[in-house]
Amino acid sequence: MAAVNSVRYIRNLNTGVELIFCNNVAISYPIHNHVSVLTIGIVLDGSVMLTAYNEIKTYKKNQTFVIYPYIPHRISAHNSYTLLSLCIDKNIIHCYAEDSIQEHVMTLLPDALHKEKISQNQIIYLLNRLNLAVKFYSLTAPADLHPCSQNPLITHYKKQLELYPENKFSIEEMAKNAFISKYHFIRTFKAEAGLTPHQFQLQNRIRKAKRLMLESKTMTEVALTTGFCDQSHFIKQFEKQVGMSPLTYKLSSKIIK
DSSP states (O other): OOOOEEEEEEEETTTTTEEEEEEEEEEOOOEEEEEEEEEEEEEEEEEEEETTEEEEEEEEEOOOEETTOOOOOOEOSSSSSEEEEEEEEHHHHHHHHHHHHHHHTTTTTTHHHHHOOHHHHHHHHHHHHHHHHHHHHHHHHHHHHHHSSHHHHHHHHHHHHHHHSOOOOOOOHHHHHHHHHHHHHHHHHHHSSSSOHHHHHHHHHHHHHHHHHHHTHHHHHHHHHHOOOSSSHHHHHHHHHHHSSSHHHHEEEEEOO
């Protein structure tokens, strides 16, 4: 379990850009995807094992990786590592030029450079990979990265689970409305989203909980608003997904406006 200050979140609300700094941790993250975020990571020390794009690859010091929106992935750690991740809302990529996106990123870097052990060369590696990733994503059709289902109701429910994860969704009812069996629905949904409906809904509940906690909501309010039956269940699932307690996450987050 991560301690306060071992993982730091720095987010600019105006630009939708976030830096996540994991300092000397051994946190493993279960399979998940980022529905609206392009992520570029650089290993500052140690190594991590990334499962994505149907392969397992180990990244060591100064190596970078890219996770595009909707790509299912997991991070495994056998030893401690230090990792800097840059997360950019995909809408920014379509609305701004590459130079402008880099300027948005640079507004957060001084804070990271001042407080963390990051070299100038590592920042250059990160920015170079950022430019390549943005250029590729801008030129690539979304369907090339995450194919859409031929059943429009599958796409519809994926969007509903993304936007309203706190609501109750019955697998049986969704499958019935899509005119397919329960098991076919789960397989088809996973083929499109990379996760089962339950996994996809749970990760989006946790993401909504993160936003609400930064709005000074109480833990009980956050748990009930995001569809968890009680605070205890919420905390358990949050720790499993994020690698830290909700309180630790809140204390580790910094918002820049």
